[in-house]
Amino acid sequence: MTTFAPSAPARESVPDSLRRASLSRRRRLTDVVARSLIWLSLAVAVVPLGLVTYYVIAKGVHVMSWEFLTERIPRQAQTAGGGIGPAIIGTVVVTSVAALIAIPLGVLGAIYLNEYGRQSPLARTIRTMADVMTGVPSIMMGLFIFIAFVLLVGEKSGFAGSLALACLMLPVVIRTSEEMLRLVPDELRQASLALGARKWKTIVSVVLPAAISGITSGALLAIARAAGETAPILLVVGLVYRANWSLFGENTALPVQIYRNAQEPFETAVDRAWGAALTLVAIVLFTTLIGRFLANRFAIKER
Amino acid sequence: MTQTVNNNRNSLGRRGRGVVGDRTFLIVSLIAGVLVLAILALILLTTLREAWPAFRYSGTDFVTSATWVPNDPDGDGPAKAQFGALAFIYGTVIVSIIALLFAVPISIGIALFLTELAPLRLRTPVVTVIDLLAAIPSVVFGLWGIIVVGPRLVPIYDWFHDVLGDVPVLGSVFGKPIASGRSFMTAGLIVAIMIVPIITSITREIFNTVPTEDKQAAFALGATRWEMIKGAVFPHSFGGMVGAVMLGMGRAMGETIAVALTMGAAVQIVPNVFASGNTLPAVIAQNWGDPGSELGRSALIACGVVLFGITILVNYGARIIVRRAEVRMKGAAV
Numbered sequence: 182m183t184t185f186a187p188s189a190p191a192r193e194s195v196p197d198s199l200r201r202a203s204l205s206r207r208r209r210l211t212d213v214v215a216r217s218l219i220w221l222s223l224a225v226a227v228v229p230l231g232l233v234t235y236y237v238i239a240k241g242v243h244v245m246s247w248e249f250l251t252e253r254i255p256r257q258a259q260t261a262g263g264g265i266g267p268a269i270i271g272t273v274v275v276t277s278v279a280a281l282i283a284i285p286l287g288v289l290g291a292i293y294l295n296e297y298g299r300q301s302p303l304a305r306t307i308r309t310m311a312d313v314m315t316g317v318p319s320i321m322m323g324l325f326i327f328i329a330f331v332l333l334v335g336e337k338s339g340f341a342g343s344l345a346l347a348c349l350m351l352p353v354v355i356r357t358s359e360e361m362l363r364l365v366p367d368e369l370r371q372a373s374l375a376l377g378a379r380k381w382k383t384i385v386s387v388v389l390p391a392a393i394s395g396i397t398s399g400a401l402l403a404i405a406r407a408a409g410e411t412a413p414i415l416l417v418v419g420l421v422y423r424a425n426w427s428l429f430g431e432n433t434a435l436p437v438q439i440y441r442n443a444q445e446p447f448e449t450a451v452d453r454a455w456g457a458a459l460t461l462v463a464i465v466l467f468t469t470l471i472g473r474f475l476a477n478r479f480a481i482k483e484r
Numbered sequence: 485m486t487q488t489v490n491n492n493r494n495s496l497g498r499r500g501r502g503v504v505g506d507r508t509f510l511i512v513s514l515i516a517g518v519l520v521l522a523i524l525a526l527i528l529l530t531t532l533r534e535a536w537p538a539f540r541y542s543g544t545d546f547v548t549s550a551t552w553v554p555n556d557p558d559g560d561g562p563a564k565a566q567f568g569a570l571a572f573i574y575g576t577v578i579v580s581i582i583a584l585l586f587a588v589p590i591s592i593g594i595a596l597f598l599t600e601l602a603p604l605r606l607r608t609p610v611v612t613v614i615d616l617l618a619a620i621p622s623v624v625f626g627l628w629g630i631i632v633v634g635p636r637l638v639p640i641y642d643w644f645h646d647v648l649g650d651v652p653v654l655g656s657v658f659g660k661p662i663a664s665g666r667s668f669m670t671a672g673l674i675v676a677i678m679i680v681p682i683i684t685s686i687t688r689e690i691f692n693t694v695p696t697e698d699k700q701a702a703f704a705l706g707a708t709r710w711e712m713i714k715g716a717v718f719p720h721s722f723g724g725m726v727g728a729v730m731l732g733m734g735r736a737m738g739e740t741i742a743v744a745l746t747m748g749a750a751v752q753i754v755p756n757v758f759a760s761g762n763t764l765p766a767v768i769a770q771n772w773g774d775p776g777s778e779l780g781r782s783a784l785i786a787c788g789v790v791l792f793g794i795t796i797l798v799n800y801g802a803r804i805i806v807r808r809a810e811v812r813m814k815g816a817a818v
């Protein structure tokens with residue numbers, strides 16, 4: 182409560198009638214209650230974050246070992262030992278290929294929106310639809326790729342997972358990259374054009390380099406989000422117990438292993454789920470932090 | 485003579501290549517942009533086509549019946565497979581309502597804290613906390629929900645049931661809790677945590693557009709901080725807040741894995757929020773590995789189509805509202 186007091190502008194020169202104390206009791210009480218509720222809401226949001234972090238670390242650390250990170254997944258969930266090596270490899274392979282598909286396409290889409298389309302009806306439609314697409318449940322991307330790819334090819338595969346994740350990342354990359362391109366001052370474009378550079382040359386060698394760290398940071402955040410996705414992987418990637426470095430053939434990923442093991446009644450399986458969760462959170466947070474670091478550096482450069 | 489002509493041709497040719505370069509680049513980036521529209525259209529078309537057999541098999545029962553029996557129970561007996569997804573639609577709606585009831589006040593509180601109340605040095609850490617909350621994968625919340633939260637909440641649910649169990653309407657809402665704790669309420673609480681970041685970030689942007697003059701005017705009239713928020717911030721941001729809440733609702737409805745883990749997978753329509761249930765996306769995730777038959781898979785995809793329809797409408801509406809609110813505010817700010 183005491184923290185509120187300093188924000189009230191109580192200075193020597195303020196006449197008594199303007200002091201907080203002169204407010205009616207009802208108004209003062211309402212104000213204090215409202216402020217307390219606002220602080221309380223903050224506390225309520227911090228508690229689950231703290232608790233989740235605590236449990237993931239506390240329960241994950243004691244299963245964590247080099248063997249756990251590298252060994253094969255046991256076929257029977259109740260078997261003790263074994264690890265999640267194949268799932269880590271699957272997550273890395275599937276997510277990085279998704280990034281290789283989605284990031285170039287997303288940046289090109291953003292270039293269209295900001296450099297060519299601007300406020301044309303088509304560009305506006307794409308913008309709105311990209312926003313709408315970020316709200317499409319991730320499981321729909323899984324269903325879509327299952328029908329449009331897995332059924333056609335005839336097998337579930339890591340590549341199908343990459344396609345599904347790429348669909349999820351695409352609108353996010355488009356919107357964040359467009360924001361970054363918009364920050365590039367028009368003078369840079371005009372200078373380049375005045376020197377006789379073609380528009381595409383201007384975009385590739387002047388506009389993009391100016392925005393690149395912001396775009397990278399947005400892309401890393403999109404990757405972090407995609408790496409944690411479970412539903413699309415569950416639908417189209419299948420399941421393996423040994424490492425599969427190939428894009429083709431069934432694969433597995435960390436989120437799916439967490440999901441499968443969390444539902445098992447066996448202690449060993451639940452332990453494995455916590456270990457996988459710790460690994461996944463570590464990967465996701467690491468990527469997010471790099472993204473934020475780049476974003477901050479970019480912000481400094483802007484000033 | 486020929487030399488000059490050649491030169492001319494060369495420079496023309498070079499110019500030609502430049503034009504080609506420009507045009508190729510435009511076309512490639514245009515294709516990338518249009519891809520968004522193409523993917524959305526393809527999602528609708530392909531899923532609708534695959535879901536068609538189930539829709540035709542069940543007719544309107546698909547959205548009016550709550551009987552979901554994907555397999556002919558006794559091989560080839562007289563009983564038939566039945567696909568009625570009403571229980572899942574009900575579950576989806578109830579879970580997102582519970583999630584919104586908890587998440588909306590908290591998110592608005594945090595957004596107000598960040599824009600109106602927080603000392604400067606506290607702002608960055610709070611934003612980081614919210615970002616981290618958004619970064620944690622939903623399956624991790626699901627794991628925490630099924631192993632830790634669900635079982636621990638059962639005594640609290642029991643207490644609610646004991647206290648309110650005999651009150652007429654509330655008694656049926658706060659009914660007998662299921663022993664595992666996997667229920668509408670647990671799923672709703674977990675989803676609430678996951679939608680707080682999105683609602684917070686959008687309401688915060690909306691609150692930021694409130695002109696400083698309006699706030700100062702309120703203070704000058706002797707308003708307390710809360711009266712300023714009530715009189716200057718809320719009226720100005722109402723449209724945007726509605727949009728933010730709808731976006732949160734879209735997320736809550738589409739949340740799959742955390743719900744699949746914490747809701748207990750029961751096909752029932754009951755008012756009791758402490759009972760098990762299921763939602764549209766969760767039922768797809770749980771049964772995809774073994775849908776029973778081709779028709780069963782088609783029915784799961786049909787659940788996806790219904791979900792897609794609802795979330796697209798909610799999201800589109802929300803975006804329109806947010807954008808309209810933003811335009812109006814910028815107009816007012818100038």
